Amino acid sequence: MESMIKLVMNEFNINNEKWFKIIxxxxxxTLLTVHPTSVILNDKIDWNAFIKIVTAxxxxxxxxxxxxxxxxxxxxxxxQMRNNI
Numbered sequence: 001m002e003s004m005i006k007l008v009m010n011e012f013n014i015n016n017e018k019w020f021k022i023i024x025x026x027x028x029x030t031l032l033t034v035h036p037t038s039v040i041l042n043d044k045i046d047w048n049a050f051i052k053i054v055t056a057x058x059x060x061x062x063x064x065x066x067x068x069x070x071x072x073x074x075x076x077x078x079x080q081m082r083n084n085i
Contacts, residue, residue: 001027022064029066 034050
């Protein structure tokens with residue numbers, strides 16, 4: 001995993017050890033938290049449905065962190081659906 005992160009960082013000209021630590025920690029926590037496969041059903045589920053990377057501008061890199069939780073869209077999928085519960 002470390003070599004893959006360094007490869008991507010080099011591709012985007014990010015040569016900073018503190019960013020490596022931040023990216024490594026976020027990826028490591030993601031791998032420990034998100035389990036989108038069902039071994040029993042032999043399913044393969046796309047990780048993109050479970051992971052959202054959001055850019056929040058800040059003056060320091062300390063604000064970069066992994067946040068575990070549930071995300072809801074503010075719009076309903078169909079006009080016939082209830083809009084409040």
